[in-house]
Amino acid sequence: MNVASIDWQPIWLTLRLASITTVVLMVAAIPLGWWLARTHSWMKQPLSAVFALPLVLPPTVLGFYLLLLLGPHGPVGGLTLSLGLGTLPFTFTGLVIASSLYSLPFALQPIQNAFENIGSRPFEVAATLRATRWDRAVSIALPLARNGLLSAAVLAFAHTIGEFGVVLMIGGNIPGATKVLSVAIYDHVESMEYAQAHWLAGGMLAFSFITLLTLYIVSGRSMRIVR
Amino acid sequence: MRCTRLSIRTLAGLFLSVILLQPLAHADEVKAAVAANFTAAIKQLTPLFEQKTGHKLVASFGATGQLYAQINNGAPFDVFLAADDQAPQQLIASGNAVAGSHFIYARGRLALWSSTPGYVDSNGDILKSNKFEKIAVANPKIAPYGKAAIETLTALKLLEQLQPKFVTGENIAQTQQFISTGNVPLGFIALAQVNALPATERGSFWVVPDKLHEPIEQGAVLLKNANADASAATAFLAFLKSPEAVTVIRELGYEVP
Numbered sequence: 001m002n003v004a005s006i007d008w009q010p011i012w013l014t015l016r017l018a019s020i021t022t023v024v025l026m027v028a029a030i031p032l033g034w035w036l037a038r039t040h041s042w043m044k045q046p047l048s049a050v051f052a053l054p055l056v057l058p059p060t061v062l063g064f065y066l067l068l069l070l071g072p073h074g075p076v077g078g079l080t081l082s083l084g085l086g087t088l089p090f091t092f093t094g095l096v097i098a099s100s101l102y103s104l105p106f107a108l109q110p111i112q113n114a115f116e117n118i119g120s121r122p123f124e125v126a127a128t129l130r131a132t133r134w135d136r137a138v139s140i141a142l143p144l145a146r147n148g149l150l151s152a153a154v155l156a157f158a159h160t161i162g163e164f165g166v167v168l169m170i171g172g173n174i175p176g177a178t179k180v181l182s183v184a185i186y187d188h189v190e191s192m193e194y195a196q197a198h199w200l201a202g203g204m205l206a207f208s209f210i211t212l213l214t215l216y217i218v219s220g221r222s223m224r225i226v227r
Numbered sequence: 228m229r230c231t232r233l234s235i236r237t238l239a240g241l242f243l244s245v246i247l248l249q250p251l252a253h254a255d256e257v258k259a260a261v262a263a264n265f266t267a268a269i270k271q272l273t274p275l276f277e278q279k280t281g282h283k284l285v286a287s288f289g290a291t292g293q294l295y296a297q298i299n300n301g302a303p304f305d306v307f308l309a310a311d312d313q314a315p316q317q318l319i320a321s322g323n324a325v326a327g328s329h330f331i332y333a334r335g336r337l338a339l340w341s342s343t344p345g346y347v348d349s350n351g352d353i354l355k356s357n358k359f360e361k362i363a364v365a366n367p368k369i370a371p372y373g374k375a376a377i378e379t380l381t382a383l384k385l386l387e388q389l390q391p392k393f394v395t396g397e398n399i400a401q402t403q404q405f406i407s408t409g410n411v412p413l414g415f416i417a418l419a420q421v422n423a424l425p426a427t428e429r430g431s432f433w434v435v436p437d438k439l440h441e442p443i444e445q446g447a448v449l450l451k452n453a454n455a456d457a458s459a460a461t462a463f464l465a466f467l468k469s470p471e472a473v474t475v476i477r478e479l480g481y482e483v484p
Binding site: 067068070071072073077089168172173186187189190191192 | 408
């Protein structure tokens, strides 16, 4: 067993899945985290609870409901079918959607915390200096929240790489589309190919450690980790 | 304040009692590792066995390769009902199973199944059509029925054409679930899984002729990890050969040698 005989496809696929999921999550979580940090609406607590659900739910619950929801008999599956898009389970797009839901709290919570920690004073000052809402968001909120944004991106990326249960349930183990690293490792272990399993699992361990170490070093003491 | 303190104490007490309460171990409990295709059979056989012998049967289901790997790594099962005969033989060879206990408890039949009535024709000609974009197959590396499905497609010279359409289940039960939830229109599962369904939910299926694949000889063995007292486990293996068990197994579509 040497490096040349490693199947690289699941590795690239996993990196692609994690990158796309991270972009999707950052685009969604920045405005969402901003709203949650500033709002006094009664919806805040119920919505926060909903968004935190993936933290506590077994991935099998999410996988099970996604399979039913996105399948041809489910409401979302019916919609995608009528739009001529086919159904999403067992496709890469389906995995991106599942991963985005699954990793949402890992992106949302650091961002929300960061925005909450800024407080309202810098914005009030900026408002007296006639900064527009957009200007206040871009030149005050985002720079001050950069540690939170960085944590969010890194955690969303790393958590997606480590995803397993949901992928196993709605992925169908298709090489090049849904056979991600964690599933490939599972398959190697189940078929007693321990050498291949060691290469991938050891690599994953090292990668995860380096990712977290970098995160801790870069963001120093101000970093807040979700769990 | 009082109320809070009280409820914290109550909670702590509850928590502790959950931790300290240990389930009572059954001395005469049989822990069986069972190939997923035999799930329905075991569910029907368990009450019969328990009634007859007074022992208790606890079954864990999975793909044969998966269970084999677990047993090889010390999983605490007493008996193993595999979906092939290779895994039991290898466990005997590696000293994890008792040689004399081994027998073929069932010969499985493969079916191409769809939950939609009228979808799969009785000759399996649909395989040659372009009507479907996905087809579910159990992972051939760890599930013998998946291996038989690949052999069938190879014999029909359709493997290359259909491989890009594969959706792979980790075992035969997950493969069935992909189909029954409507996410995949058809796929290869065990005939017994189809027969275990209520008549109205059987959809349409083609019983794959057994000349198209290697026979699916399902072997059973007594495992060495079994408790020192293996009498309950031995009783279960004997029960599997009894006429009443064989009737149940045959009704589900297996052949019993």
